[in-house]
Amino acid sequence: MDFFTITTRDKKTKARVGMLKTSHGGVAETPSYVVVGTRAKVKTLTTEDIKKSKTQMIISNTYHLFRELGDSVKEFEGLHSRLGFDGVVMTDSGGFQVFSLGFSREHNVSKVGFFSHKKNSFVADLILALRAKIGLRNKRNSVRITNNGAWFKDESYSDKKPIFLTPEKSIEIQESLGADIILAFDECTSPKHGFWYNKWAMIRTHRWALRCIKAKKKNSQALYGIVQGGDYEELRKESARVIGKMPFDGFAIGGSFGKEEMRNVIDWSVPFLPEEKPRHLLGVGRIEDILDGVERGIDTFDCVIPTREGRHGGIWTKKGRYDVTKTKFLGNNELLENGCMCPACSSGITKGVLCNLFKEKNEEAGRYATLHNVFFFNSFMEHLRTSIKNGTFSEFKKQVLLDLHL
């Protein structure tokens, strides 16, 4: 049984429809959205909710679950069981936390910027890269990266004991967690990092990739390698070439880039990745980003947007996003989205009702919003797949962007 099969290819673009089949029995048709359930739970949603949300894939997180479970992760029941989900489950390796708990805090940046982040100066970048190369840890960071792995001293956890993640440790934990797809332990760099730091971090990530392959014992899980290289063409191409040649079951594109550079990063990387294997774009994104990604040959995407923004009152619709918490929606008796078949809209949740729930700080508010958003993104992917099958992907893309006023 093949893990990944491509069933339709778009004639004009690199878009394709495929099927992921895991040894666990889970199935997902791609392009697919991967819902984020970091701590083995999609925030605010019940397992019943997830079943009704058209969710095919969920991604949990190695770092956060290991923080929670410690060594008892060895006796973990397994993510499918914990999630009550029989679709395709992924785990992120903890590589993103190297950034999100480290440089992201220090630089005060997120991984995707609408503007190009100002880079570190050439000298600062070179010093940082040299320090990294000879194995000197960054002193200020709550994450200290060494050539062997990364120390996490995360004060938001009460026990406060630093933990050390290496490629081997990450794989070991991910095997205990039991996802269908696991990711190589990598280093996600910051948008502020310059060429030299990115180069060194990339080389390190490549070495870690080999160690992950070597450390993997289970055959039932698919292992993805991760392309890094920041927003540098030379580095991305090199990374994709090197990682693409390694015996991974699939490939992910990670790292930080500006909004504009994202398309370039994909264009530089994809040609070096084996055509017949699945390609995942880490941490992206918005509707327009997905369209750009699919067009360039990406099969799966994971992003916190539908869940996080839902909790914050952001409602995604075909006509764009709005904030239901605005007082003007009180008393409004239109459904969240006209004609929507999601469990929230189907049960008659109106803008007014949801606005009121948010104002009351009722916990159901985030749940309804998340339900709608997750369903919306999953339905969107469904339509997107159909368009590829029909050979109308380009028209579909154009229409979606038009409707979103983008």
Add this chain to the structure above:
RNA sequence: GCGCAGGUGACAGAGCGGUCAAUUGUAUCAGACUGUAAAUCUGACGCCUAUCGGCUACGGAGGUUCGAAUCCUCCCCUGCGCA
């Protein structure tokens, strides 16, 4: 009627002589959120002004002082206790 305790910006509630247009929280408004440090965060929030700055404000009226939300006097109001 007597005895306490109080009256501060939409509300709650700090401040108790100058650094006070007044801490903080809530509400309100605006914005952010892209491998979840996030049911979170940022900013605005008396009036006028793009800004500098100006004006009016801490129950009311006086007073003391170079200077009062802060001290004094009287008045009005509220809560609790006693009649």
